[in-house]
Amino acid sequence: MEDSELVRFGVSMNRELVEQFDGLIARQGYNTRSEALRDLVRKALIDPNQLSLNEQVAGTVVMVYHHHLSDGLTELQHRFHHEIVSTMHIHLNAQQCLEIIVVRGILKRLKELQQSIQVLKQVVYAELSVTHIEPEEPHRHE
Numbered sequence: 001m002e003d004s005e006l007v008r009f010g011v012s013m014n015r016e017l018v019e020q021f022d023g024l025i026a027r028q029g030y031n032t033r034s035e036a037l038r039d040l041v042r043k044a045l046i047d048p049n050q051l052s053l054n055e056q057v058a059g060t061v062v063m064v065y066h067h068h069l070s071d072g073l074t075e076l077q078h079r080f081h082h083e084i085v086s087t088m089h090i091h092l093n094a095q096q097c098l099e100i101i102v103v104r105g106i107l108k109r110l111k112e113l114q115q116s117i118q119v120l121k122q123v124v125y126a127e128l129s130v131t132h133i134e135p136e137e138p139h140r141h142e
């Protein structure tokens with residue numbers, strides 16, 4: 001690589017997340033957190049979901065949230081009722097819920113949904129995963 005200047009920066013995260021990260025590092029055989037982090041960044045940069053924003057796709061939004069704060073979430077899902085095909089809700093424990101939302105539509109719109117969910121304060125994380133839908137063969141009448 002031509003520009004090989006190393007830049008250092010500090011990262012803050014809570015202890016539990018760091019411990020989980022260290023576990024992942026150990027299992028995957030990295031020597032340092034920096035090495036593992038570099039690979040994660042590279043992976044994010046070549047995300048296979050680099051589909052065109054106007055593409056028709058289908059997929060899921062998987063999210064974890066604290067249910068006692070879930071007000072805005074229902075309203076949000078109603079706003080996106082054209083895109084939301086189905087929702088599966090799992091009560092993980094007394095406070096946390098896992099929800100899997102099956103979505104279908106224009107990628108741009110699904111990203112909007114994911115981002116709107118992500119910023120809700122009760123949401124721990126929300127991840128969109130999609131796949132391209134092959135256009136149907138035009139059907140013929142003979």
Ligand code: NI
Pocket residue numbers: 067089090091092096097098
């Ligand atoms: Ni629940």
